[in-house]
Amino acid sequence: MMVAICWFRRVLRLDDHPALVAAASSGPVIPLVILDPAEAEAHPASAQRQALSLPRLQTALHRHNSRLIVRRGDTAEVLEHVARQTGADAVHTTEGFPFASDHGLKAAAERGGATLHLHPLADLVPRGSVRTQEGGIYKVFTPFWRAVRAVDIDRPLDPPTLHLPQSWPDSDETDWPEARSAMSRGWDVVAGHIDAGEDAARDRLDTFLEGPVADYGTHRDQPWRTSGTSGLSDALAVGEISARRIWHVGLAARENGRQGVEDFLREVAWREFARELFHESPDMDHTCWRKEWNDFPWKQDNNEAEDWRRARTGVPMVDAGLRELFVTGRMHNRVRMVVGSYLTKHLLTDWRVGLDWFARTLTDWDAASNAMNWQWVAGCGPDASPYFRVFNPDTQAQKFDAKARYRDHWLKPGAPGASSFAKAAPRSWNIDLQRMAVPAISLSQGRARALTAYEDFKE
Numbered sequence: 001m002m003v004a005i006c007w008f009r010r011v012l013r014l015d016d017h018p019a020l021v022a023a024a025s026s027g028p029v030i031p032l033v034i035l036d037p038a039e040a041e042a043h044p045a046s047a048q049r050q051a052l053s054l055p056r057l058q059t060a061l062h063r064h065n066s067r068l069i070v071r072r073g074d075t076a077e078v079l080e081h082v083a084r085q086t087g088a089d090a091v092h093t094t095e096g097f098p099f100a101s102d103h104g105l106k107a108a109a110e111r112g113g114a115t116l117h118l119h120p121l122a123d124l125v126p127r128g129s130v131r132t133q134e135g136g137i138y139k140v141f142t143p144f145w146r147a148v149r150a151v152d153i154d155r156p157l158d159p160p161t162l163h164l165p166q167s168w169p170d171s172d173e174t175d176w177p178e179a180r181s182a183m184s185r186g187w188d189v190v191a192g193h194i195d196a197g198e199d200a201a202r203d204r205l206d207t208f209l210e211g212p213v214a215d216y217g218t219h220r221d222q223p224w225r226t227s228g229t230s231g232l233s234d235a236l237a238v239g240e241i242s243a244r245r246i247w248h249v250g251l252a253a254r255e256n257g258r259q260g261v262e263d264f265l266r267e268v269a270w271r272e273f274a275r276e277l278f279h280e281s282p283d284m285d286h287t288c289w290r291k292e293w294n295d296f297p298w299k300q301d302n303n304e305a306e307d308w309r310r311a312r313t314g315v316p317m318v319d320a321g322l323r324e325l326f327v328t329g330r331m332h333n334r335v336r337m338v339v340g341s342y343l344t345k346h347l348l349t350d351w352r353v354g355l356d357w358f359a360r361t362l363t364d365w366d367a368a369s370n371a372m373n374w375q376w377v378a379g380c381g382p383d384a385s386p387y388f389r390v391f392n393p394d395t396q397a398q399k400f401d402a403k404a405r406y407r408d409h410w411l412k413p414g415a416p417g418a419s420s421f422a423k424a425a426p427r428s429w430n431i432d433l434q435r436m437a438v439p440a441i442s443l444s445q446g447r448a449r450a451l452t453a454y455e456d457f458k459e
């Protein structure tokens with residue numbers, strides 16, 4: 001009987017995995033993961049996040065008496081080689097995201113003697129299926145949300161029975177050395193903040209729905225809370241859990257009387273909205289959605305932006321957020337908006353400078369969410385926050401971190417977050433925890449400068 005390869009491509013789970021179900025329906029399956037150095041170089045923290053998930057995936061496959069074959073190298077070359085080596089007639093995998101990244105893979109599989117089958121992402125709705133009455137995509141979130149809410153979201157697929165091949169190809173280790181070396185901080189720093197694997201993601205969802213979701217509407221904006229939000233974005237980003245699974249487990253919790261679930265699912269739909277926009281405009285991570293904004297006089301990378309990356313702007317809420325990012329690979333959503341606004345408005349720096357830093361350092365990096373949110377913050381995206389809405393980091397801090405618990409954790413000498421940052425930062429950054437940096441520009445002057453630039457641009 002012919003074997004099929006199931007290439008686990010950023011879908012590191014057995015649950016709700018359309019490509020795996022399709023591969024298993026045709027006979028024996030060889031589960032494959034490819035660790036491509038190019039991906040590790042471009043997105044080291046995200047690559048590390050994936051690598052940490054692989055031992056968990058191995059364990060899950062072992063429970064089915066199956067194995068995980070890990071191969072390092074150029075994606076197309078590995079696909080061709082493994083297809084030829086195993087004699088597989090089919091490779092099943094998930095559509096790449098962004099979609100342009102599927103280019104060349106069909107031909108590579110064919111050179112190895114196999115046919116490539118691309119299966120949809122297990123998102124809430126199939127791409128392009130939710131349309132306005134005029135047949136276009138939604139460019140504003142609220143009507144998109146209403147349209148999603150009106151759809152019967154497909155139920156997630158259960159893990160299939162896996163038939164085993166007669167022999168197994170050899171496998172590399174799950175370690176991803178290129179990601180290790182591309183991380184600008186120690187591997188262990190970020191690893192300590194990651195709870196990887198499909199089971200952990202499901203536990204996190206259940207725990208969140210059992211308690212914290214009830215207060216989600218108010219707690220989600222308070223960065224000092226450790227469980228104000230679900231913390232599921234990195235699991236979603238590497239595919240340890242599907243949006244459909246979250247949706248249906250959420251709806252069941254709501255039917256059992258849990259408050260706050262609707263607010264939570266609405267946020268999950270923001271991720272979907274981002275994917276819909278990115279599908280329509282795959283250049284959205286480097287081109288302003290509203291084209292006229294490509295002429296806005298943003299500064300390219302500069303010394304102030306470097307200080308921003310190193311969390312030494314001298315603005316407490318901004319520096320706290322950037323330290324959180326560097327140490328944990330994540331940053332609270334409210335603070336992402338604050339640091340983004342500060343970079344693009346007070347420092348008048350191009351949103352793509354911030355987007356690139358996030359793409360390298362976030363463990364929940366997602367091309368669509370990152371691009372949509374940076375454009376939202378910068379004011380050049382669809383349904384974006386208007387440019388003249390300049391977040392004041394101090395006011396935001398007073399509102400959402402009134403007792404300074406978040407800022408103290410990351411900034412106060414001797415506090416756990418500050419100490420972790422000092423250990424994580426490269427020596428060349430010369431971190432001096434005792435000395436707060438002096439801001440390049442005062443908040444009021446920065447705001448006035450941004451608004452003047454905006455007025456000039458509009459004329």
Ligand SMILES: Cc1cc2nc3c(=O)[nH]c(=O)nc-3n(C[C@H](O)[C@H](O)[C@H](O)COP(=O)(O)OP(=O)(O)OC[C@H]3O[C@@H](n4cnc5c(N)ncnc54)[C@H](O)[C@@H]3O)c2cc1C
Binds near residue numbers: 229232366374
């Ligand atoms: C400048 C900027 C860049 C961002 N880059 C990313 C990114 O690369 N990857 C990423 O997953 N999120 C990104 N976000 C969105 C958001 O900050 C994170 O999804 C959120 O902090 C994740 O925490 P959580 O899982 O606890 O979220 P919860 O509040 O529990 O929300 C549940 C899920 O909804 C989705 N979600 C929530 N808010 C948003 C949002 N604004 N946009 C899209 N999806 C959302 C996420 O998948 C999240 O896991 C970015 C936001 C900003 C302002």
